Amino acid sequence: NAGVTQTPKFQVLKTGQSMTLQCAQDMNHEYMSWYRQDPGMGLRLIHYSVGAGITDQGEVPNGYNVSRSTTEDFPLRLLSAAPSQTSVYFCASSQQVGISEAFFGQGTRLTVV
């Protein structure tokens, strides 16, 4: 089982560049989300989606866009990268309804110089 797959694993960007972090899941989960992990701050929710065509903002959405055209994919776009976006990014998926386990990708380590 692939579970949740994130690409790339590592990325270095220059300030002002744009890029898309890919996330795909093969468990037919309705709910998907993006987190960033920073030292001393834990995981903070960036955006989430409760199903195809539906997205919403989390705690720290500024500078990021998402879309959900299919159940499987939930890409995260950085519009104009800034050094403050240097972080480790995690994608997660879970069943929408009820108390369900979140399955995480392996993470993308992004450095913005």
Next chain:
Amino acid sequence: AQRVTQPEKLLSVFKGAPVELKCNYSYSGSPELFWYVQYSRQRLQLLLRHISRESIKGFTADLNKGETSFHLKKPFAQEEDSAMYYCALSMGGATNKLIFGTGTLLAVQP
């Protein structure tokens, strides 16, 4: 506002010693709480959830609504327990959002 607090950034114990990782939460609704663990070079994964009332790898956690706590405990720590532990609160309902604490790094010394 919903919040999860893990007061310890680092907890260092010797092998065989008891472990307690603290977690307190703030939530006006009925809480659904989880512990997630991240071992070195591995992805974040579920350790246990309060609704299951189960013991996983010797760890247990009891929800105390009076003290708004969900501390993680293990009577005898093992070196392989060394990892980053996150307490998380689920908003449940239609959104199923997870709010994470800042995490505690558990280091078990030989």
